[in-house]
Amino acid sequence: MRNSSDTAVEVVDLGKNYGTVKALNAVSFTIDSGQYYALLGPSGGGKTTLLRLIGGFIQPTAGQVLLHGEDVSHLPPNKRPTSMVFQSYALFPHMNVERNVAYGLKLRKVPANEMRDKVDWMLSMVGLDGYNERMPHELSGGQQQRVQLARSLVLDADILLLDEPLAALDAKLRKDMCLELKRIQEKVGITFIHVTHNQEEALTVADRIAIIADGDLIEQGTARDIYETPRKRFTAGFIGDNNVLGGIVAGVSGERVTVDLDFAKVDIAAPGTTAAAGDQVSFSVRSELLRMVDPGQTADGAWQSVPATYLETIYLGLTTSHLVRLPDGSEVAARFVSSEDDIGSFETGQAVTIGWPSGRARLHVS
Amino acid sequence: MESTATPSSSPTRRGRDIPASPVWWQRLLGENGIQKWVFFIPIVFFVLFFAAPVVLTIVFSFFERTQFWMEPGFTLFAYENFFTSARAENYVFSMLHSAAAVVVSFVLGFPIAVFVRRRVAKAAQHRVILLFILPFMISELVRVFAMRPVLGRNGVVNNFLIDIGIINEPITIILFSPLGVIIGDVMSFLPFMIFAGFLALEAVQNYIFEVCDDLGAGPARLFGDIIVPLAAPGIFAGSVFIFVNSMGVALVPTLLGGPGAVNAGLIANQAIVALDFPLAMAISTIMILTLVLLLYVGHRLFDLTKVLEPIS
Numbered sequence: 001m002r003n004s005s006d007t008a009v010e011v012v013d014l015g016k017n018y019g020t021v022k023a024l025n026a027v028s029f030t031i032d033s034g035q036y037y038a039l040l041g042p043s044g045g046g047k048t049t050l051l052r053l054i055g056g057f058i059q060p061t062a063g064q065v066l067l068h069g070e071d072v073s074h075l076p077p078n079k080r081p082t083s084m085v086f087q088s089y090a091l092f093p094h095m096n097v098e099r100n101v102a103y104g105l106k107l108r109k110v111p112a113n114e115m116r117d118k119v120d121w122m123l124s125m126v127g128l129d130g131y132n133e134r135m136p137h138e139l140s141g142g143q144q145q146r147v148q149l150a151r152s153l154v155l156d157a158d159i160l161l162l163d164e165p166l167a168a169l170d171a172k173l174r175k176d177m178c179l180e181l182k183r184i185q186e187k188v189g190i191t192f193i194h195v196t197h198n199q200e201e202a203l204t205v206a207d208r209i210a211i212i213a214d215g216d217l218i219e220q221g222t223a224r225d226i227y228e229t230p231r232k233r234f235t236a237g238f239i240g241d242n243n244v245l246g247g248i249v250a251g252v253s254g255e256r257v258t259v260d261l262d263f264a265k266v267d268i269a270a271p272g273t274t275a276a277a278g279d280q281v282s283f284s285v286r287s288e289l290l291r292m293v294d295p296g297q298t299a300d301g302a303w304q305s306v307p308a309t310y311l312e313t314i315y316l317g318l319t320t321s322h323l324v325r326l327p328d329g330s331e332v333a334a335r336f337v338s339s340e341d342d343i344g345s346f347e348t349g350q351a352v353t354i355g356w357p358s359g360r361a362r363l364h365v366s
Numbered sequence: 367m368e369s370t371a372t373p374s375s376s377p378t379r380r381g382r383d384i385p386a387s388p389v390w391w392q393r394l395l396g397e398n399g400i401q402k403w404v405f406f407i408p409i410v411f412f413v414l415f416f417a418a419p420v421v422l423t424i425v426f427s428f429f430e431r432t433q434f435w436m437e438p439g440f441t442l443f444a445y446e447n448f449f450t451s452a453r454a455e456n457y458v459f460s461m462l463h464s465a466a467a468v469v470v471s472f473v474l475g476f477p478i479a480v481f482v483r484r485r486v487a488k489a490a491q492h493r494v495i496l497l498f499i500l501p502f503m504i505s506e507l508v509r510v511f512a513m514r515p516v517l518g519r520n521g522v523v524n525n526f527l528i529d530i531g532i533i534n535e536p537i538t539i540i541l542f543s544p545l546g547v548i549i550g551d552v553m554s555f556l557p558f559m560i561f562a563g564f565l566a567l568e569a570v571q572n573y574i575f576e577v578c579d580d581l582g583a584g585p586a587r588l589f590g591d592i593i594v595p596l597a598a599p600g601i602f603a604g605s606v607f608i609f610v611n612s613m614g615v616a617l618v619p620t621l622l623g624g625p626g627a628v629n630a631g632l633i634a635n636q637a638i639v640a641l642d643f644p645l646a647m648a649i650s651t652i653m654i655l656t657l658v659l660l661l662y663v664g665h666r667l668f669d670l671t672k673v674l675e676p677i678s
Contacts, residue, residue: 055580077579082580084577089571090573090576092577094596103591104582107583108582155581
């Protein structure tokens, strides 16, 4: 099922306005059946609006939602093949775990013994065997979210919507729950759509990630695509620890674009780019690719480099950041795994040359 | 002291141990002065104006009746008088009428609370609820008295119904009757059901309603399975308030009740008018016991400590 090319969700020019405020502008995309799909973006960017439109909790101003090819744009949530897991506080506080999970089945008039079997099976699926009699206030945040998950999954919906399901959990628990969510999704094989503002969470769980900001779908791709080869300047600034620099195209030769930074010229590999001489462009280099280089090292074209002034060292545990200032005043960071940080020591104000392997910077025309 | 103080910005432990000695008014306002005793003021108030009258009411109910007052003693005469006269029967009827007022208030008032919580914009909810306080700005006496020209033989209701041809004869059972008392009680105390119901529903997270939409709980299931159980403590609190007032406020049956329509408050009033103070005290004692019993049952059922606690 995971490799089938059925389309589970198709969103066509979907838009939503609240009064004069545009929450979502004509977004279109498709999600394959059985995929774990993450909607990632800053708060207020429209990703929750998008999820709620797919779930039917709000009505679109424009466009359509198709689930398994069927237009459901104007159906209520319970008439769609979707089920929603909410941020938190969404368990019925007056029902124990078993009654919470069983409530949807009860509404569907499932026979009692079948209901009990399904509930027990689903509770063991989410790792809560034997919690049947517990009340929600006796559970931890992570356990409450597992119960919500069970309550949704037990209904055999084939698209599960998760609205910031881990936002209320602390960092360690969030990490564990991410892996747990991914494991459960692989086991049940249905489509998961997971909204989050946490990039680590999205990178961990998702097969594909869509970046949503300012009501637009900025770009989408696999976790590796999004992290390593972001196409849009926004993505580069949002995901990972990128240094984004701006300049003017000085010349294009084949797949190579020369960008004039005013204080230096660098070559950026950009196959199939639309950039032309004179265009204002930007490019990004991930901080872990930046190195202090000897000026002579760049002669063979294997490295691109710019002059800089050393600012400070910031120890972050796993990694150490070295901040430098470029002649135009912008700051960039070079990051090393702390245990492999053999850069030596620099003094504040010392002139250095900072560089990156040619071909590893990404050009952004928008 | 100054010479030993280090210029370091972090105060030393030793430095904190030597506070400047406070002047007399600082001592008076300090933690061992008024601050320590200010919390006892409500206790004094409570004992003086609540606990003492209740105890005295119970004690006086066992006193001997004299011609114009009472004298210390121990007799169950007042209770005997109560239980062997029509008063006990009237008391039970009063309870039934009050229960009816509670039910009608729930039917009329709770849906208003649900409506405000679910359909009114979040920012406007409290203002809408506050509107229901407006009737309390008018004297209870005037409000209840104003029901007479509405419910009377030639009142607004009867004239309207005759004009549109639904009835030929005026309906007389809605004023100077037990039904009139119930109508008056509902009109007077309905807002309490709205307030208490709304407060309880306000603590319910919006997600809960969305989950119900998602699972496909229709309006009836939503109301019966979710809204009423979650609002139960509030509904009970509002019900107790309405029940107690319907039992005890003598004004309503005085103005709207007929010859037979009395409530417990009016029975006690009549005993005072007849200068039978121990009887009035005995009736009040029975009312207190009724209420305590009601609260006990309610607490066992709904855990009243949750009434003002957000549900999580």
